[in-house]
Amino acid sequence: MKEIILILLLQLVYVPVLTLRTLLLVKGMSTYASVFGFLEALIYVFGLSLVFSGDQSTAAMVVYAVGFGVGILIGSYVENRLAIGFTTFIVNLDNKNEELIARLRQEGFGVTVFEGEGRDSVRYQLEILTKRNREVELFRLIEEYDARAFIISYEPRKFKGGFLLKSLKKQKVKKNAVTPEGSSPTSPHP
The missing domain is CATH 1.20.1270 (Substrate Binding Domain Of Dnak; Chain:A; Domain 2)
Structure with a gap:
């Protein structure tokens, strides 16, 4: 046994x-x-x-x-x-939902907006790269502002540059920049 x-x-x-x-x-x-x-x-x-x-x-x-x-x-x-890694969301909207775009950016998501021609009208596409551990949060926000949004997600294997990498580097620098006394050192560069 x-x-x-x-x-x-x-x-x-x-x-x-x-x-x-x-x-x-x-x-x-x-x-x-x-x-x-x-x-x-x-x-x-x-x-x-x-x-x-x-x-x-x-x-x-x-x-x-x-x-x-x-x-x-x-x-x-x-x-x-x-939730290791990143996810790219492609979000197709019937109209340019400025409130949704502003809210996503306010929450720290990098959003690129494209305008395109759909079968019946102009459509708007949001491209959003995020860490996988924020997928559910992102999906919920999109649903809250536009329940009819068409959403596709996929995992990119490699990427370089852009908003997300800059913000991750800033977070890493902030964590490493704290001195033993608990204050941040002043940088000689602007």
Whole structure:
């Protein structure tokens, strides 16, 4: 019985580690991915050796498979909570919703507005790049101001420059610029 519980626990750890390793690899964070890969292989070999040692009971194999399935749920939950990376939203509007645009900018979202020709009229498109952990907030704001908006989101792999990177660099500088006394040093440059 202890062996069966251990197999289940190993699977509940193994699959989230596998999920995170895959995510990190896709995001180009190969150093972290290799650490998770090491842990994944170690857990996998240990768990599999438990399943195939001794009498190789059907219960042990079923628990192994159930643990894998539940581990996928846990791994996807952890991945969604971590929300590593960025998302680009393309928002199509029937009219140029100045209130929405102003509110998004006020909340710290970089918004680029395009005007285009739709089938029946002029349409407006907002392009917004944001950190994944702000996706829900962004979606809620858009819904609040324009429930009919057509929204597409995707994850960019690489980007350079722009509003978001400037604001991230400013945040990083602010964190690093605090002196031991708690005050910010004055910069010699304007």
